[in-house]
Amino acid sequence: MNRSQLTGQIKAKQSYLCVGLDTDVTKIPAHLQSQPQAVLQFNKAIIDATKNYCVAYKINTAFYEVYGLKGWEILEETLAYIPSTHFTIADAKRGDIGNTSAQYARTFFETYSFDAVTVAPYMGEDSIRPFLEYTDKFTIVLGLTSNKGAGDFEYLKTNTGNYFYEEVISKISTWGTQDNLMFVVGATQAKELENIRKIIPSNFLLIPGVGAQGGSLEDVSKYGMNKDCGLLVNVGRSILYASTQEDFAETAATVSKEYQQQMTGCLKTYLPV
Numbered sequence: 001m002n003r004s005q006l007t008g009q010i011k012a013k014q015s016y017l018c019v020g021l022d023t024d025v026t027k028i029p030a031h032l033q034s035q036p037q038a039v040l041q042f043n044k045a046i047i048d049a050t051k052n053y054c055v056a057y058k059i060n061t062a063f064y065e066v067y068g069l070k071g072w073e074i075l076e077e078t079l080a081y082i083p084s085t086h087f088t089i090a091d092a093k094r095g096d097i098g099n100t101s102a103q104y105a106r107t108f109f110e111t112y113s114f115d116a117v118t119v120a121p122y123m124g125e126d127s128i129r130p131f132l133e134y135t136d137k138f139t140i141v142l143g144l145t146s147n148k149g150a151g152d153f154e155y156l157k158t159n160t161g162n163y164f165y166e167e168v169i170s171k172i173s174t175w176g177t178q179d180n181l182m183f184v185v186g187a188t189q190a191k192e193l194e195n196i197r198k199i200i201p202s203n204f205l206l207i208p209g210v211g212a213q214g215g216s217l218e219d220v221s222k223y224g225m226n227k228d229c230g231l232l233v234n235v236g237r238s239i240l241y242a243s244t245q246e247d248f249a250e251t252a253a254t255v256s257k258e259y260q261q262q263m264t265g266c267l268k269t270y271l272p273v
């Protein structure tokens with residue numbers, strides 16, 4: 001899915017919700033846990049329940065890799081079950097020397113046909129270029145993360161007086177275009193979004209941290225939205241585990257709809273005219 005198809009979906013659905021499929025078998029309803037294909041069944045029920053309210057799904061590979069070969073099969077079947085109208089993200093946070101990054105890019109863009117993959121920027125240009133060579137796919141680079149550890153390196157001041165994360169975003173933004181490059185910015189960092197938009201007014205941002213991590217959808221929308229919306233707000237646990245009973249799918253639908261309705265309001269209020 002390209003940028004204009006993504007923005008088309010956002011407009012049509014009045015939603016920029018991305019549902020995070022971080023499925024932890026110990027947290028899913030007890031009645032499913034005994035089923036042989038528990039994670040896949042859970043994912044399918046969540047996708048059926050939420051697809052009308054969201055425009056994207058993010059599969060965090062850690063929750064599948066933990067089961068070895070079986071986990072990769074579940075990941076593949078989950079990806080195949082996501083409707084083609086939805087943008088798909090492999091949250092794998094890869095990045096290595098170029099020769100190795102090329103294999104990671106092939107994995108997520110060819111072996112599995114994700115629309116996007118998350119990449120860690122620490123190893124620099126040659127570690128990111130192999131992903132960006134897929135000009136019809138999106139490379140989503142970690143910009144300013146949602147966790148406490150963001151303070152350890154991302155907020156260090158460089159000799160230019162800027163934060164390290166600003167240098168990272170600013171430099172990497174010249175390596176790609178708004179059609180193949182996005183950045184991750186945590187919802188818990190909403191106060192920085194106004195500044196980030198000065199550096200990258202056009203690129204889409206993937207925003208995790210609303211829900212379980214306490215980030216504010218309102219603030220993210222107020223400070224991060226651009227004329228195309230430019231936001232994919234990921235919500236995982238607070239949708240997946242909104243109920244741990246037999247009504248988990250209905251409850252996930254209700255919570256997703258609430259997010260979608262709040263997003264409709266934010267689009268009316270904050271979309272620049």
Ligand SMILES: O=c1ccn([C@@H]2O[C@H](COP(=O)(O)O)[C@@H](O)[C@H]2O)c(=O)[nH]1
Binds near residue numbers: 185
């Ligand atoms: O800075 C970051 C980067 C990635 N993540 C990922 O997003 C989701 C958040 O899930 P919730 O359950 O909604 O908290 C998860 O996959 C993280 O690995 C992030 O949270 N922050």
